[in-house]
Amino acid sequence: MAQRIELFYVAHARAGDKGNDQTMCVVPYRSEDYDLLARALTADAVKSHFGSLVEGEVTRFDVPNLSAFNFVMRDALQGGVNDSLAIDTHGKSRSSYLLSMLIDVPDDHPGAARRSTVMPARPH
């Protein structure tokens, strides 16, 4: 049995910027979730989660030795610090948006239990 929960309960992330490109690393709280995330966080899935925010290609680099993934999203920042009129020109807050992505985890995953303690049950 599986259920859908936000990535927030399974991993943490940090965003950075280089020009108009966004970089973002994702690190599971538990190393044993690495394969689960490798299946869920495909470059396509991440690009589709960001929708129109990311105009260019999304590339995922796997860094299993650090139990981490590194994403590079091209043309993602409406021009970045140079040109963007957004309030967060660096896109620093976007790591939190990635963590809102829904992923499938087994029913007995500790992230699911954790989620149920802080959020009311939600139909899906």
Add this chain to the structure above:
Amino acid sequence: MNEHQRGNQSIRVGGGSAFFNDRLDAAVELVEKGDIDVLMLETLAERTLTLLHVAKRNGGKGYWEQFADRLDVLLPVLVRHKTRLVTNVGGADPVAAAAMVASIARKHGAKLKIATVTGDNVSHVVRELDPVLLETGQPLSRLGISTVSTNVYLGADEIAEAYAAGADIILTGRVTDSALALGPIMATLGWKHDDLQAMACGVLAGHLLECGGQATGGYFAEPGFKEVPDLDRIGFPIAQVFQDRSIRVSKPLGSGGRIDRHTITEQILYEMHDPGQYLTPDVTLDVTSLHLIESAPDEVTITGVVGKPAPETLKVLIGVDSGILAEIEISYMGINCEARARLAADTVRKRVARIPEMASLEVRIDLIGISSLWPGPVNDTCREVRLRVASRVPTRTIADQLVTEVESLYVNGPAGGGGVRIGVRPTNRTYTAFIPRSLTQPRWAFAES
């Protein structure tokens, strides 16, 4: 001096700032309690250097003047602990910055050898080469605007030489951030450029230090999920680099913050593209074979660093003026507040479209609390919303006109708008080009004392 006890077996480098206005008390704590040999201060974000060039052009100093007040606090502590300092605070004029540092040293009765690294200003080379810009795919000359600053990212060689020659304080302009650590590491451990693994080890140490507290629990806390003790007094990072190409990352004993596999991993990958190829002027760093061990509480030991040859070209940042940014905000509260903010936005858009010199402007409107960061619909009941209007405009007159269009919502807009704030400021932007290494002439010199 601690350096003598460690000899050439290891060196302890402290990362004392991530940007020019970072916490000073944490840098002082590093020197007082961190048992460090050298403090590095990173102060030049991509556009900061362009701002300093603008200041210099307008008759001001080419370096960040407020650094004098900070150094007044820091310098006596550095002297007391025989700790050296390497920083890019020299900005657009390291030689002038050295004169300022020398006067502060005199004031404190300290005899210090101050060195400068110059040669990052490559405006003449770039003017002649007219390189293709990464952002536009066109030669620089096609921009048709004059450049404010043209600086190449230098490597660590000159810093290493000045450090080996006994400089107590080294002031640079634009160098790659990690070079501020790599230079002292090369000088102390006797590492040379042909040893790629050694270079990569020094670059990784610098990369971990260049963002200060971001390696030690800063930018990490998630209340209830990943806690960081004493966020209000995070200890800044120390990298002890050993001859065997290992790095031990720690922070001052008793300081706040957190160091473990998670904080260090986030910082290793911070602003990296391909983790197998992190390009710097000194070496190409590969972090895909690193091994992290939580070797003690708040301490991580890193081994397995890999280095590949450095790129043939060096990166240049070209700064130009980019108009005036006008930002104006107003708040609405209570029942139906989002609808009133949307009506206000619609009113501003319609009026701006009717003014000929503004009709073609790109104007961005955000509802802060609803849509300024989050792209989709928000379900929570809205209790307040802040409307933000932003546009990059060519002249101050047009900026003032846009301000009027939002500020007049006070009396002509929807009910209950309040708290207008206005920001209007000149902006600059950077373009990126690459030039052959052979065309740069980096050099270092002791400052006149």
